Amino acid sequence: MIARVIVDVPSRQTDRPFDYRVDSDMAGWIEVGSRVAVPFGGRTLQGFVVGFAEEAEVEKGRLKAVAELLDPMPPLLPDLIELARWMSITYVCTWTTALQAMIPAALKGKAERYVYITEDRGEYADSRTADQDGYERGSGQGQLSLGALSLPIELEQFIRQQEPVKLSLLQERYPQWSGLLKSALREGLLTETVSVRNRVAVKKVLTVFPPDDREAAEAAVADMPARAAKQREALAYMLEQEEPVPLQQLLAGAGLSASSVRALADKGLLRIEETQQDRDPYAGRAFVRTEPLPLTELQSAAFGQIAAAVRSEQQGTMLLQGVTGSGKTEVYLQAIEQCIMQGRQAIVLVPEIALTPQMVERFKGRFGDLVAVLHSRLSTGERYDEWRKIREKRVKVAIGARSAIFAPFERIGLIIIDEEHETSYKQEESPKYHARDVAVRRAEQHGAVVVLGSATPSLESYAAAVLAPGSRHSSGGEGVHAAYGGQRPDYSTQAVETGMLQRAVLLPLPERVGGRPMPGVEIVDMRAELQGGNRSMFSRKLHQGLADRLERGEQSVLLLNRRGYSTFVMCRSCGYTAGCPHCEISLTFHQKSRALRCHYCGHTERSPETCPSCGSEHIRFFGTGTQRVEEELAKLFPGIRVIRMDVDTTTEKGSHEKLLSRFGKRQADVLLGTQMVAKGLDFPYVTLVGVIAADTSLHLPDFRAAEKTFQLLTQVAGRAGRHELPGEVIIQTYTPEHYSVLTSQRHDYESFVREELKQRRILSYPPYCRLILVTLSHEQLPQLVSVSEKFAEELRVLAAEAGVLVSLDSREADAMEVLGPVASPIPRLKDRYRFQCMIKYRGAVDAAALVKQAARPHMEGSAAGKVLIGIDVDPQVIL
Numbered sequence: 001m002i003a004r005v006i007v008d009v010p011s012r013q014t015d016r017p018f019d020y021r022v023d024s025d026m027a028g029w030i031e032v033g034s035r036v037a038v039p040f041g042g043r044t045l046q047g048f049v050v051g052f053a054e055e056a057e058v059e060k061g062r063l064k065a066v067a068e069l070l071d072p073m074p075p076l077l078p079d080l081i082e083l084a085r086w087m088s089i090t091y092v093c094t095w096t097t098a099l100q101a102m103i104p105a106a107l108k109g110k111a112e113r114y115v116y117i118t119e120d121r122g123e124y125a126d127s128r129t130a131d132q133d134g135y136e137r138g139s140g141q142g143q144l145s146l147g148a149l150s151l152p153i154e155l156e157q158f159i160r161q162q163e164p165v166k167l168s169l170l171q172e173r174y175p176q177w178s179g180l181l182k183s184a185l186r187e188g189l190l191t192e193t194v195s196v197r198n199r200v201a202v203k204k205v206l207t208v209f210p211p212d213d214r215e216a217a218e219a220a221v222a223d224m225p226a227r228a229a230k231q232r233e234a235l236a237y238m239l240e241q242e243e244p245v246p247l248q249q250l251l252a253g254a255g256l257s258a259s260s261v262r263a264l265a266d267k268g269l270l271r272i273e274e275t276q277q278d279r280d281p282y283a284g285r286a287f288v289r290t291e292p293l294p295l296t297e298l299q300s301a302a303f304g305q306i307a308a309a310v311r312s313e314q315q316g317t318m319l320l321q322g323v324t325g326s327g328k329t330e331v332y333l334q335a336i337e338q339c340i341m342q343g344r345q346a347i348v349l350v351p352e353i354a355l356t357p358q359m360v361e362r363f364k365g366r367f368g369d370l371v372a373v374l375h376s377r378l379s380t381g382e383r384y385d386e387w388r389k390i391r392e393k394r395v396k397v398a399i400g401a402r403s404a405i406f407a408p409f410e411r412i413g414l415i416i417i418d419e420e421h422e423t424s425y426k427q428e429e430s431p432k433y434h435a436r437d438v439a440v441r442r443a444e445q446h447g448a449v450v451v452l453g454s455a456t457p458s459l460e461s462y463a464a465a466v467l468a469p470g471s472r473h474s475s476g477g478e479g480v481h482a483a484y485g486g487q488r489p490d491y492s493t494q495a496v497e498t499g500m501l502q503r504a505v506l507l508p509l510p511e512r513v514g515g516r517p518m519p520g521v522e523i524v525d526m527r528a529e530l531q532g533g534n535r536s537m538f539s540r541k542l543h544q545g546l547a548d549r550l551e552r553g554e555q556s557v558l559l560l561n562r563r564g565y566s567t568f569v570m571c572r573s574c575g576y577t578a579g580c581p582h583c584e585i586s587l588t589f590h591q592k593s594r595a596l597r598c599h600y601c602g603h604t605e606r607s608p609e610t611c612p613s614c615g616s617e618h619i620r621f622f623g624t625g626t627q628r629v630e631e632e633l634a635k636l637f638p639g640i641r642v643i644r645m646d647v648d649t650t651t652e653k654g655s656h657e658k659l660l661s662r663f664g665k666r667q668a669d670v671l672l673g674t675q676m677v678a679k680g681l682d683f684p685y686v687t688l689v690g691v692i693a694a695d696t697s698l699h700l701p702d703f704r705a706a707e708k709t710f711q712l713l714t715q716v717a718g719r720a721g722r723h724e725l726p727g728e729v730i731i732q733t734y735t736p737e738h739y740s741v742l743t744s745q746r747h748d749y750e751s752f753v754r755e756e757l758k759q760r761r762i763l764s765y766p767p768y769c770r771l772i773l774v775t776l777s778h779e780q781l782p783q784l785v786s787v788s789e790k791f792a793e794e795l796r797v798l799a800a801e802a803g804v805l806v807s808l809d810s811r812e813a814d815a816m817e818v819l820g821p822v823a824s825p826i827p828r829l830k831d832r833y834r835f836q837c838m839i840k841y842r843g844a845v846d847a848a849a850l851v852k853q854a855a856r857p858h859m860e861g862s863a864a865g866k867v868l869i870g871i872d873v874d875p876q877v878i879l
Ligand SMILES: Nc1ncnc2c1ncn2[C@@H]1O[C@H](COP(=O)(O)OP(=O)(O)OP(=O)(O)O)[C@@H](O)[C@H]1O
Pocket: 293, 294, 295, 296, 299, 322, 323, 324, 325, 326, 327, 328, 329, 330, 455, 513, 680, 681, 682, 718
């Protein structure tokens, strides 16, 4: 049997399966998805089996064997292997890069060198033959030797006890014998093997089992002599136990001695075994069991459609567009219940920062132990254990951030993507996949339903539901638009390009549960505040609002879309700004360390006292960061209790949760933070939400700037007045007339979309086309310019040959444009100059393949001195 293996070398030359012989001892175990160690170019590498063949493509003599099967159960399933293949084509990456994204870090083993004693070579000085468990030979006079070479007894015994033992461990432990080790390996006294072990092993604990033979044990207790009092006590204790008890717990908790427990085990009265233990990050936390709520009429309409689709076992995509507080989560929960009842599994994706204990609690509360939680704040071991629960079919629901889309379930019925508009669903490193598109593809494989949930759907998803040819609402859609006040948007009939999402069913939830009103939103023009003599960062309105909440003992949430103390340092005399020497970007001032830091490369320097350019002392910190807002609050409202939540205060594991739980317990008056405070929070005493400056995200060089601003404002406004107390929202801005600000004030998604779509169509941006962003970088500008131009030219030639190099303004169905090369918005990063080409295309154009082909000549050869080419399909960040 021949196994076809993708080896873990992410290079273009090795991006294909290689053939290996499967020896008969392994043949019964190896499967598609198995992780193996294979010899490759003189090394041992990890790889994945992607298929089998009868005949090898290389000649018999050169065919090598699979060295090791690394797991008893394959970590990947055939559908994931196939999905990785699709990802490698769609996102222009290697197959192995996609495969690596699917397994937990714990399984990303590195090849290690192990040694053991070559039994048939050595001779013992005392001419005894080596017995299997050599170290029990007793006196230690036996010494393993071969000719003039002999191993010190201590070293030999250590190796025998651990066999096979890591070479690096031996070298570390016995540095004095490292020369000897090398000779022993060379002479064949020791043998070396290379193996890929897991980085994190299953955690094993010694567990004591209650007596199998109770009668015998009871008799033994009665018969035990007085000097064995301790054993008697231990056995009596174990007789009372129904479940096995970890040894540790017996020793610490019950105060029994290890020797007595062992003595009992030796007599066969008790059993001690190693058992696997899960590192459960939620261990010891009680989850209050919740029952399904009776659904509102709107919820039940949405639920009905999802449930029917899940039952049909046909792949489908649905867009659950529900305003904040409309009860989307309850719909998810009941849909998942349906899915489980049919014997299928569900995946729930939630943005990393929304994966709060509150969120987890809602799922664990409903499904208890059937839920596995995957997120990056877990340790590698914890994550591995949660992942194993899925693989070993011990759970039915996986909830997690982006990569949970690869949860190794075998029969998926439902995939939910909450806050589907979030950019964090796009991975920014290779493989640069979008979890939403991968979800649709996985659903296709399983006949599953994808539910995209959001109050502010991405334009792509909305277009897929409302504008796509054949979508239920493209030719009228009375129901939907009636739900939005009877307005029918007047979109052009121009086809939209929605990529994977060709068709989606729109499920609207336009009202809050219980008829609670949407909070009133007030816009404050900060320019007018300044003219009126208010130079503070708080408008009079927001100041008053905060004062009222303090007086009434209610809580406020303040959003600032920036971290750090201040965004940049500028000289008021000459206009000098402090920039990063490695990147073309201004440095950020951090109050605590009084340092300037680059958020892209980490460069840090002391903040200057005088201007390095003109020597003036009028060098100031500009902009507002969360730290400054915090200080200002303390000044204005002495004694105010503020919780600041930003990247700087949440780096430590669990800190995010701690801060939120403190706020939930009303141990603070104000929750101040960056985007993190906008997501998913549901606290009954929050009655005021303030946005310090709505514009910070509006002026970024990104065609989605308005969309992101609208989404952020709508999300954060949705945190107010979700329960009995009515909510109030104050948005401060320098551009009150901008449509993203105005429409968010009225919670008017439809109007926002109509305006935004107009802009996108004029400028030819998604959803009216699809994009590929190619970023080229090099330390030398001339070389970069030359390669960038060659690349763009080659791409145009290829597109012309394919007959698709056509302006997007034309009426052609298939069109592709190549823009650039131009300098990237961040023109230098980590000492490398950066150029970019933007490819816009629509219709049946295989742009990814053309880009790959044009880039190929520049990607081959050695890495040193090369222009690096990064390819981002459907980019979310254009910097
Ligand atoms: N059918 C129902 N009956 C009573 N209460 C409900 C019902 N459905 C949801 N709720 C409650 O309404 C509140 C808002 O619901 P939920 O958090 O699910 O909304 P959401 O749409 O997910 O909100 P957001 O997107 O803003 O986070 C919650 O407190 C929830 O328990």
